Amino acid sequence: MLLLLILENIGICTQLNFVRYIQGRKTLGADPKLFIEDLWFEKVPVRIYQPKTPSASQRRGVMFFHGGGWVFGSLDTHEELCRFIARESESVVVSVGYRLAPEHKYPAAYEDCLSATQHFLQHLQHYAVDPARVTVCGDSAGGNLAAAVSQTLAGRSDLPRLRAQILIYPGLQALDFNLPSYQQNRGVPLLFRERAAFYMLQYLNGNAIKLEEVLEGSHIPVDIKLKYRKWVSPDNIPEEFKVRGYKPRVLLDCTTEIFETVKRFCEPTLCPLLAEDAIIQQLPESFILTCEYDVLRDDGLLYKKRLEDNGVPVTWYHIKDGFHGIINSFNSDWLSFPAGKRGLDNIVDFLRSL
DSSP states (O other): OHHHHHHHHTTSOOHHHHHHHHHTTOOOOOOTTEEEEEEEETTEEEEEEEEOSOOSSOEEEEEEEOOSTTTSOOTTTTHHHHHHHHHHHTEEEEEEOOOOTTTSOTTHHHHHHHHHHHHHHHSGGGGTEEEEEEEEEEETHHHHHHHHHHHHHTTOSSSOOOOEEEEESOOOOSSOSOSHHHHHTTTOTTOOHHHHHHHHHHHHHSSOTTHHHHHHTOSSOHHHHHHHTTTSOGGGSOGGGSTTOOOOOOOOOOOHHHHHHHGGGGOTTTOGGGOOHHHHTTOOEEEEEEEEEOTTHHHHHHHHHHHHHTTOOEEEEEEEEEETTGGGGTTOSSOOOHHHHHHHHHHHHHHHTO
């Protein structure tokens, strides 16, 4: 972070461009077990991973949306992860290269993921995919996008119904950045509390001008906070997740001027945790992965409760020694974490059970 600040302050490059450059440097060769092809679904770039081994029946299909706070990430950054999922679950995986913020603000990423998913659902026969076994999956910001796409497609009668959604430490709301997990893990890599709000604002507005107000909670009117308190509240977090420390916050009001800049935080396609029960009740079977040392832990816990309260089957896997982004380190060249591999194995087991 210090290096990024220095480079930005002396005018060499922005933090975003530097991280994107570093992330894009690794390339992988051919995979002996997979056919890999770059295509376009409508106007959205995708990378398709298809197992080479013959299959007696139609395969599962997985739409994958990468993480990176809506500002980082690409088809390349999650290449190893998508290859692993395709090989181990024997599924056709479609990785989506959606547009990034701040160049492309909300709802660009959501629209790209929705468009690519609809295209895939309309052409499943071409990829020998079973219409009854298509799953949306994503990590972090990608988990947000997977949840939003799943909600949008719920109840659609003109497309095959999604079989499941897999949400890997998803960010699902922007009303409260002072939940227990935000307080406990505010300085834990790889996602700091301040960065989580920063990325959300970059996605929403293409800037982070109201960052301090968002962090302190003075960006949403009290009446709206009370409206959504039944879903976004520390009261809905099990007590076992507060033992590492939690200090309740006083509800702060906000000015009309500030709310005008962030009022779209109340849209479910940006913050899926705020969707109405009528939508939640139609969602498919779900897998949610959370990590103890992650600011987004409580977003996942709150969504788990909402799904279960509305009769949606949920498989929950909590990595007690995990942190945000750990899944991507399952096969790192320089630093691997066994907990990340355990989490990924659970995801594959869930897919194979479908």
